[in-house]
Amino acid sequence: KAGVTQTPRYLIKTRGQQVTLSCSPISGHRSVSWYQQTPGQGLQFLFEYFSETQRNKGNFPGRFSGRQFSNSRSEMNVSTLELGDSALYLCASSLRTGTLNGQYFGPGTRLTVT
Amino acid sequence: SQELEQSPQSLIVQEGKNLTINCTSSKTLYGLYWYKQKYGEGLIFLMMLQKGGEEKSHEKITAKLDEKKQQSSLHITASQPSHAGIYLCGADDNTGKLIFGQGTTLQVKP
Numbered sequence: 001k002a003g004v005t006q007t008p009r010y011l012i013k014t015r016g017q018q019v020t021l022s023c024s025p026i027s028g029h030r031s032v033s034w035y036q037q038t039p040g041q042g043l044q045f046l047f048e049y050f051s052e053t054q055r056n057k058g059n060f061p062g063r064f065s066g067r068q069f070s071n072s073r074s075e076m077n078v079s080t081l082e083l084g085d086s087a088l089y090l091c092a093s094s095l096r097t098g099t100l101n102g103q104y105f106g107p108g109t110r111l112t113v114t
Numbered sequence: 115s116q117e118l119e120q121s122p123q124s125l126i127v128q129e130g131k132n133l134t135i136n137c138t139s140s141k142t143l144y145g146l147y148w149y150k151q152k153y154g155e156g157l158i159f160l161m162m163l164q165k166g167g168e169e170k171s172h173e174k175i176t177a178k179l180d181e182k183k184q185q186s187s188l189h190i191t192a193s194q195p196s197h198a199g200i201y202l203c204g205a206d207d208n209t210g211k212l213i214f215g216q217g218t219t220l221q222v223k224p
Contacts, residue, residue: 105158
């Protein structure tokens, strides 16, 4: 079975721009969770989608949004980028919602905002 | 809100030495997970603990959840360079949100 894939792996954007990251889950997994990892704040939960519906959300501003498609692929969008948005963005997929149990993580997208 | 605190933040050990990483929760843990991460990469699942007093081992890594279910420890015996990386504990906070400790960076000197 193919693992969780994330595209692109690396991205450089300028302040004020917007960015879209993509995550393809393991086949059969309907839950996709997104995380932001920075040296200062560590790994923080952004949101989770299950069957195209957002089920849970972390404490991030509305500039961070996401969606999930009928094939369970998910995209995450960040608008009006700030320098502090530079981070490793990880997604994880699983069969179940609302738990780390059974979550498989992708390799991440490294976003640099200049 | 629930928080996880890991200690130490970083650790440098000589190859062959034992070491322990701790993860303390501000609230009762309903599921505690340990992960390893190579810098800039995704998380690799190590172990999950759910019951107070539960202990699990895989190769030279042992994890334990204390009886009161508010602290977990990860112990590595006879460390090797392959054990180097960032170790993170994670938990289900029982409201659907998923939380993580700040991570412990481990270096193993040959």
